[in-house]
Amino acid sequence: MKTIKKIDVKSIALPARKRVAAYARVSMESDRLAHSQSTQISYYNDLIQNNPEWEFAGVYADNFISGTSVERRAEFKRMIQDCEDGKIVIILTKSISRFARNTVDLLNTVRRLKELGIEVQFEKERIRSLSGDGELMLTLLASLPRRKAGAFSKVPLTAMKSKSMMRIYHYAERPV
Numbered sequence: 001m002k003t004i005k006k007i008d009v010k011s012i013a014l015p016a017r018k019r020v021a022a023y024a025r026v027s028m029e030s031d032r033l034a035h036s037q038s039t040q041i042s043y044y045n046d047l048i049q050n051n052p053e054w055e056f057a058g059v060y061a062d063n064f065i066s067g068t069s070v071e072r073r074a075e076f077k078r079m080i081q082d083c084e085d086g087k088i089v090i091i092l093t094k095s096i097s098r099f100a101r102n103t104v105d106l107l108n109t110v111r112r113l114k115e116l117g118i119e120v121q122f123e124k125e126r127i128r129s130l131s132g133d134g135e136l137m138l139t140l141l142a143s144l145p146r147r148k149a150g151a152f153s154k155v156p157l158t159a160m161k162s163k164s165m166m167r168i169y170h171y172a173e174r175p176v
Contacts, residue, residue, distance in 0.1 A: 020057055021079060
């Protein structure tokens, strides 16, 4: 009589896919910047969904809001809450200045996410927040966008001083 041998099938555990989200922001309202925003969203949708090791966790985008404070950035705050709820393990963003223009907010947020084991990847600067030198590089580079923003705000003041020195005034600007 023939015997039947039962072969146990071992289940092969596939590695868990990482839940990846992206953050995009533009600070000024214009057709060109609105197009930039939609381009960023489309880019991150494709990038995340075409990586077999990643699970799409969404793209969070704040439109026409300054990055100098976290308070008015509803999508940013929603993304951080989703991180705290365990829905995200990696955040992709174009650059430090898109993520935060305030060094204190940037470092506090990155440190909080690091405590949760969540990595932020800054594409332009090629920085990963969980790497050994990630926080040091962020600290150094985070001050650059702020100085750049400060330089732009000084342009009108400098122009007014130059006009004053050369005694060139428009009727409304003439000192009394």
